[in-house]
Amino acid sequence: xxxxxxxxxxxxxxxxxxxxxxxxxxxxxxxxxxxxxxxxxxxxxxxxxxxxxxxxxxxxxxxxxxxxxxxxxxxxxxxxxxxxxxxxxxxxxxxxxxxxxxxxxxxxxxxxxxxxxxxxxxxxxxxxxxx
Amino acid sequence: xxxxxxxxxxxxxxxxxxxxxxxxxxxxxxxxxxxxxxxxxxxxxxxxxxxxxxxxxxxxxxxxxxxxxxxxxxxxxxxxxxxxxxxxxxxxxxxxxxxxxxxxxxxxxxxxxxxxxxxxxxxxxxxxxxxxxxxxxxxxxxxxxxxxxxxxxxxxxxxxxxxxxxxxxxxxxxxxxxxxxxxxxxxxxxxxxxxxxxxxxxxxxxxxxxxxxxxxxxxxxxxxxxxxxxxxxxxxxxxxxxxxxxxxxxxxxxxxxxxxxxxxxxxxxxxxxxxxxxxxxxxxxxxxxxxxxxxxxxxxxx
Numbered sequence: 001x002x003x004x005x006x007x008x009x010x011x012x013x014x015x016x017x018x019x020x021x022x023x024x025x026x027x028x029x030x031x032x033x034x035x036x037x038x039x040x041x042x043x044x045x046x047x048x049x050x051x052x053x054x055x056x057x058x059x060x061x062x063x064x065x066x067x068x069x070x071x072x073x074x075x076x077x078x079x080x081x082x083x084x085x086x087x088x089x090x091x092x093x094x095x096x097x098x099x100x101x102x103x104x105x106x107x108x109x110x111x112x113x114x115x116x117x118x119x120x121x122x123x124x125x126x127x128x129x130x131x
Numbered sequence: 132x133x134x135x136x137x138x139x140x141x142x143x144x145x146x147x148x149x150x151x152x153x154x155x156x157x158x159x160x161x162x163x164x165x166x167x168x169x170x171x172x173x174x175x176x177x178x179x180x181x182x183x184x185x186x187x188x189x190x191x192x193x194x195x196x197x198x199x200x201x202x203x204x205x206x207x208x209x210x211x212x213x214x215x216x217x218x219x220x221x222x223x224x225x226x227x228x229x230x231x232x233x234x235x236x237x238x239x240x241x242x243x244x245x246x247x248x249x250x251x252x253x254x255x256x257x258x259x260x261x262x263x264x265x266x267x268x269x270x271x272x273x274x275x276x277x278x279x280x281x282x283x284x285x286x287x288x289x290x291x292x293x294x295x296x297x298x299x300x301x302x303x304x305x306x307x308x309x310x311x312x313x314x315x316x317x318x319x320x321x322x323x324x325x326x327x328x329x330x331x332x333x334x335x336x337x338x339x340x341x342x343x344x345x346x347x348x349x350x351x352x353x354x355x356x357x358x359x360x361x362x363x364x365x366x367x368x369x370x371x372x373x374x375x376x377x378x379x380x381x382x383x384x385x386x387x388x389x390x391x392x393x394x395x396x397x398x399x400x401x402x403x404x405x406x407x408x409x410x411x412x413x414x415x416x417x418x419x420x421x422x423x424x425x426x427x428x429x430x431x432x433x
Contacts, residue, residue: 079358080360081360082359082360084324084359086358087320087356090355090358091355091358096354102357102359102360103360104324104359108329
């Protein structure tokens with residue numbers, strides 16, 4: 001069966017959505033994410049939607065749901081790489097995803113999740129420390 | 132009802148010469164168009180009127196037979212509107228046909244008063260209808276003009292400028308309506324993606340008034356930017372506007388606002404982990420002008 005992969009990166013989960021979502025796939029993803037968080041004790045979830053061109057209220061709700069579920073399990077969710085058209089559509093639909101954090105790229109999202117002093121440094125930080 | 136058509140075609144030359152003579156008295160604009168051009172337009176319109184009243188009758192100005200006359204008139208009016216004729220000048224072009232036409236009817240139908248009245252009435256209605264067409268197409272041409280200029284204004288007036296690595300500024304000039312917000316929002320979000328900017332400063336110094344609708348449009352833009360992972364700062368809030376916002380009860384609690392663009396820029400620099408420092412010690416002042424640089428550029432200067 002078609003499935004959206006959930007990758008483990010240290011204490012984070014990385015989910016890249018590249019196909020059109022439908023009900024079954026979304027439910028399966030919610031199952032997978034919650035299972036993985038509790039299995040691996042992940043503290044953060046990154047959802048990359050940069051290749052999604054079209055969203056509807058269903059996907060918006062799914063993102064909000066995953067964020068809420070992860071928070072219950074103790075993991076922070078960051079949605080990264082939303083396209084301008086997608087953002088406009090969600091705002092017009094009245095879905096501002098209040099509980100979800102966002103970032104421009106996966107890298108920025110990781111930085112956000114690891115926070116300062118958690119061992120993760122971006123390239124620019126490396127440059128700065130070398131200089 | 133083709134008596135009128137017969138009268139016109141029998142007296143065509145006389146009507147046309149009287150018509151152009153009348154027009155030259157009242158509205159001829161030698162500065163805008165030549166006499167030969169006017170003559171051509173007159174005879175073309177007379178011919179179209181003859182054809183129209185032969186095919187569809189004088190009373191049926193919306194009928195298919197009048198298509199040619201209507202198209203011709205619309206075309207003439209549109210070209211005149213572009214040349215700078217006033218609406219009354221354009222309408223007079225048709226209305227000044229009345230006198231020569233009525234004179235011709237009178238000459239031909241002096242025997243029967245009833246018949247003459249009937250034909251006169253038909254001609255009056257016809258010419259009034261044609262004059263209305265000119266007015267309408269004049270306005271349509273002008274509206275087209277205005278719409279095109281609005282579109283051009285819209286495209287010109289929403290620049291997104293990059294202030295620093297990862298910091299954008301969007302100075303908004305003029306009132307924000309729905310159409311403009313859409314353009315502003317799309318421009319901003321596209322630039323956020325293409326420059327990978329974390330901070331966007333929306334400067335509303337040039338927005339004359341902020342009402343609930345404008346505020347709602349701003350909040351929409353900010354929400355969309357947040358969904359993509361960029362933070363928005365509103366700057367250029369004038370004291371008057373700050374008061375209006377509070378009086379209207381607009382909730383800008385979740386939005387970072389600053390009085391000046393410079394304050395917002397300083398905040399964005401600070402949030403992205405950069406500081407602005409003066410080069411050299413405070414006492415040396417070698418270059419005179421304060422050169423404040425931050426982030427990667429400041430490092431190169433070292």
